Amino acid sequence: MMEKMVFGRYIPGDSFVHRLDPRSKLIFVFIFIAAVFLANNTVSYALLLAFTLLSILASKVRIGFLIGGLKPVMFLIAFTFLLHIFFTKEGDLLFQLGFLKIYEEGLRQGIYISIRFLVLVLMTSLLTLTTSPISITDGLEVLLNPLKKVKFPVHELALMMSISLRFIPTLMDETDKILKAQLARGSDISSGTMKERIQAVVPLLVPLFVSAFKRAEDLAVAMEVRGYRGGEGRTRYRQLKWDWRDTTALLILLAVIVALWFLRG
Amino acid sequence: MDIALEQVGYTYAAGTPFQKQALHDVNVRIPSGSYTAIIGHTGSGKSTLLQHLNGLLKPTAGIVRIGDTQVTKETKGKQLKPIRRKVGIVFQFPEHQLFEENVLKDIMFGPLNFGVEEEEAKARALRWIERLGLPEGTAEKSPFDLSGGQMRRVAIAGVLAMEPDVLVLDEPTAGLDPAGRKEIMDLFYELHEQRDMTTILVTHSMEDAARYADHMIVMHDGMDVLQGPPGEVFADAERLAEWRLGVPRTVSFQRLYEEGAGLPPGPPALTEEQLAAYLAADLGKGGGAS
Numbered sequence: 001m002m003e004k005m006v007f008g009r010y011i012p013g014d015s016f017v018h019r020l021d022p023r024s025k026l027i028f029v030f031i032f033i034a035a036v037f038l039a040n041n042t043v044s045y046a047l048l049l050a051f052t053l054l055s056i057l058a059s060k061v062r063i064g065f066l067i068g069g070l071k072p073v074m075f076l077i078a079f080t081f082l083l084h085i086f087f088t089k090e091g092d093l094l095f096q097l098g099f100l101k102i103y104e105e106g107l108r109q110g111i112y113i114s115i116r117f118l119v120l121v122l123m124t125s126l127l128t129l130t131t132s133p134i135s136i137t138d139g140l141e142v143l144l145n146p147l148k149k150v151k152f153p154v155h156e157l158a159l160m161m162s163i164s165l166r167f168i169p170t171l172m173d174e175t176d177k178i179l180k181a182q183l184a185r186g187s188d189i190s191s192g193t194m195k196e197r198i199q200a201v202v203p204l205l206v207p208l209f210v211s212a213f214k215r216a217e218d219l220a221v222a223m224e225v226r227g228y229r230g231g232e233g234r235t236r237y238r239q240l241k242w243d244w245r246d247t248t249a250l251l252i253l254l255a256v257i258v259a260l261w262f263l264r265g
Numbered sequence: 266m267d268i269a270l271e272q273v274g275y276t277y278a279a280g281t282p283f284q285k286q287a288l289h290d291v292n293v294r295i296p297s298g299s300y301t302a303i304i305g306h307t308g309s310g311k312s313t314l315l316q317h318l319n320g321l322l323k324p325t326a327g328i329v330r331i332g333d334t335q336v337t338k339e340t341k342g343k344q345l346k347p348i349r350r351k352v353g354i355v356f357q358f359p360e361h362q363l364f365e366e367n368v369l370k371d372i373m374f375g376p377l378n379f380g381v382e383e384e385e386a387k388a389r390a391l392r393w394i395e396r397l398g399l400p401e402g403t404a405e406k407s408p409f410d411l412s413g414g415q416m417r418r419v420a421i422a423g424v425l426a427m428e429p430d431v432l433v434l435d436e437p438t439a440g441l442d443p444a445g446r447k448e449i450m451d452l453f454y455e456l457h458e459q460r461d462m463t464t465i466l467v468t469h470s471m472e473d474a475a476r477y478a479d480h481m482i483v484m485h486d487g488m489d490v491l492q493g494p495p496g497e498v499f500a501d502a503e504r505l506a507e508w509r510l511g512v513p514r515t516v517s518f519q520r521l522y523e524e525g526a527g528l529p530p531g532p533p534a535l536t537e538e539q540l541a542a543y544l545a546a547d548l549g550k551g552g553g554a555s
């Protein structure tokens with residue numbers, strides 16, 4: 001049941017995007033997130049969309065798979081779209097049905113916001129789909145290193161991140177198992193009143209928390225017996241390497257930003 | 266309640282890069298009232314098969330017939346609940362399903378969900394606590410304060426209290442101590458006999474399969490490769506080895522003995538008792554390996 005989730009999954013591969021250094025990918029995604037907000041007219045949004053599609057192509061991740069995994073987010077996108085359509089009352093009146101009035105500006109804003117949402121989600125999913133959780137945290141740790149000067153716990157943060165990313169699939173599998181065990185005992189989450197449904201979540205959450213805590217304890221013990229002492233003086237097995245691909249990717253992004261700047265109204 | 270799988274296939278995560286076909290064209294019949302053991306190497310699809318028996322998984326191809334109900338790809342979730350009352354499943358490591366504040370409530374959870382009255386559910390819970398040999402006072406304890414083996418018993422009681430017609434067991438005794446294993450396996454067998462319950466057991470223990478089952482299904486790479494009574498299944502050790510399975514210890518001993526004594530291989534001795542009788546008869550005749 002949980003197996004369709006795309007978020008937080010990693011699909012190993014050998015595409016241009018897969019082979020980028022995690023640092024450049026992270027920088028890329030962060031800058032891209034900011035750049036999305038530059039777009040404010042049809043051409044600039046079209047450019048964003050096109051650029052996102054190109055990135056997906058370059059990653060060789062199947063578009064159908066990505067879209068399929070977006071279903072949970074689609075609901076959110078549809079919701080904001082409708083909000084804009086019904087509550088923006090500017091521009092020409094396009095369509096009227098009873099008290100429902102749809103204005104040109106509302107439709108336009110709705111579409112813009114949906115595109116914005118979509119490209120943000122697609123790009124961040126692309127990051128996690130093409131970069132192993134370990135590389136992401138390695139990259140993040142290196143990028144955040146300067147913050148150590150102000151006593152920011154960079155290593156601990158990176159460790160926490162890698163542990164949580166590592167355990168997302170495990171927890172999903174576990175949820176699936178417990179869900180099935182309770183279904184077999186006649187619990188029913190998908191029908192009944194709101195109150196009944198909320199009550200039906202308890203038999204799911206309690207075992208899940210119990211096992212998460214047990215796992216955390218086991219992990220802590222396992223790390224300690226293997227001599228984990230925090231980040232001090234720790235060296236790396238996997239070395240990060242910046243090559244021409246990374247520079248190229250960031251240059252392309254720069255070009256896109258410049259183009260956005262000139263295209264925006 | 267007869268159970269039959271017809272050309273059943275199941276694919277996990279269909280349509281994603283993680284797609285994995287776990288069952289191919291499985292045709293299986295489990296007669297009402299039988300004690301069926303399912304054996305197979307790890308990853309052969311046993312647990313996947315089990316989850317079809319009460320509609321937790323719907324086949325991606327083929328039909329599952331459970332009594333009068335048919336489950337196919339299109340079957341709606343609502344139609345499955347009545348099946349789940351009749352078919353109880355004890356999962357691998359069932360202690361992970363415990364959640365209530367005390368053991369009594371946890372065992373009552375299943376029966377209450379299926380519409381049993383509060384009083385009756387409580388009576389059943391108390392009865393099963395005793396039946397599973399849990400110490401007195403367990404009913405009021407938190408399930409999380411129990412030992413691993415006790416938690417397992419509580420979880421099993423939680424399924425038995427639903428009093429299903431068909432009991433499905435996925436390695437119910439994995440990780441228990443030897444005495445506890447035997448106790449629980451004997452209990453299942455007793456229930457099977459007394460209540461005329463259809464029992465389906467997935468196990469890695471050839472000894473358990475040989476001792477308790479009257480029908481066996483061998484799974485290999487998501488396919489049902491052999492079905493029949495244990496006497497037939499365990500007769501051909503070489504074929505089982507191809508599926509990376511063995512024979513019970515009693516049978517290996519018997520074969521060694523036969524070889525040493527120059528006897529032709531006889532029908533496999535499925536239990537220690539049968540082996541002892543076989544040896545006694547042969548030695549009584551004045552034969553035997555020197």
Ligand SMILES: Nc1ncnc2c1ncn2[C@@H]1O[C@H](COP(=O)(O)OP(=O)(O)OP(=O)(O)O)[C@@H](O)[C@H]1O
Binds near residue numbers: 286311313314
């Ligand atoms: N939730 C899942 N998602 C994807 N693949 C799965 C899932 N569950 C099982 N599989 C795969 O399906 C195949 C059959 O698994 P299954 O759990 O049915 O085996 P099994 O015979 O019960 O093994 P074991 O004896 O180890 O319990 C395996 O290859 C497994 O990797």
Ligand SMILES: [Mg+2]
Binds near residue numbers: 311312313357435
């Ligand atoms: Mg299994």
